[in-house]
Amino acid sequence: MKKGNLRYVANVFPHKGYIWNYGAIPQTWEDPNHKDSDTGCCGDNDPIDICDIGNKVCSQGEIIKVKVLGTLALIDEGETDWKVIVINTEDPEAADFNDIDDVRRLKPGYLEATVDWFKRYKVPDGKPENQFAFNAEFKDRDFAIKTIKSTNEFWKALISKRTNAGELNCMNTSVSDSPFCCSAADADAVVKSARALGEQDPIPSSVDTWFYYEM
Known part of the structure; x- marks a missing residue:
């Protein structure tokens, strides 16, 4: 929900909706009171987001086991918002993907499209383009796992009431x-x-609107 309405992501040409399965890693938390030493920004108060690049289109709420490949450090409205690139372990191609360079090699253009998507997806809402740490370069698997472990520690502090x-x-x-x-x-x-659940609202026609703007 956003401002009392169901939230739909805008279609910023050439991307129609999400270009991966978009989810989150449980038991992680990006602490809004902790300034990340790499990005220089505090966390966004959410679990870590994942982009599953597997072939299966997952259902809403589906739980899957994934293999971590790398991460992108999005700076969303001044907050650190990690995007971890993963692949479903049950994907038929999962064995071929072990690090971020495998994505670059086997799915050419996918990482560049991911940066473009996150950079521009809020522009139709009247917001500026998002920024990135590390000059929008993806970090490798080891860096991503280190980041996941650190946000798991933040979650442990949160759930044990050692932090506000x-x-x-x-x-x-x-x-x-x-x-x-x-x-x-x-x-x-x-x-x-x-x-109690009510009747399903119809999907507004605006969901299929395309947005274009010059880079």
Whole structure:
């Protein structure tokens, strides 16, 4: 949701919607109070995002196991917003991909398209182009794994209440030593208190609008 409405991504020519499966890595958190030593910007208060370059188009909410290949450091409105490039381990081509150079070699143009997509996708909303750390160069697998591990440590601090959660709701049923851990009955009560699903809203025709602008 964004401003009370379902959020759709704009089609900035030549990209129609997302160009990969877009998701996130659980148990990671980009701490908005921590300035990253590499990017010089604080985190965006979200889990780390992933771009799965596999051939399967995943369903919303689907959970998959992935192989980490590299990462891109997006600076989104002044915040560090890592984009980790991965491939589904069940993809028939997964064995051929082990690092970011394999993507460059086997899927020519894909990384350049990824930079272009993230650079311009908010422009139709009246926002400026996004910026990147490292001059928009992708970092390799080892760098990406190091980044994932560091954001996992931030998440551990968050879920154990060693850092301020702010407006985040950290209620959970699976981290037994977390002060936010609740009983199954409490979790069930939250689910039952949720508003019942209504009829599906029609997809607005604007979702298919193309946007063009000069570089």
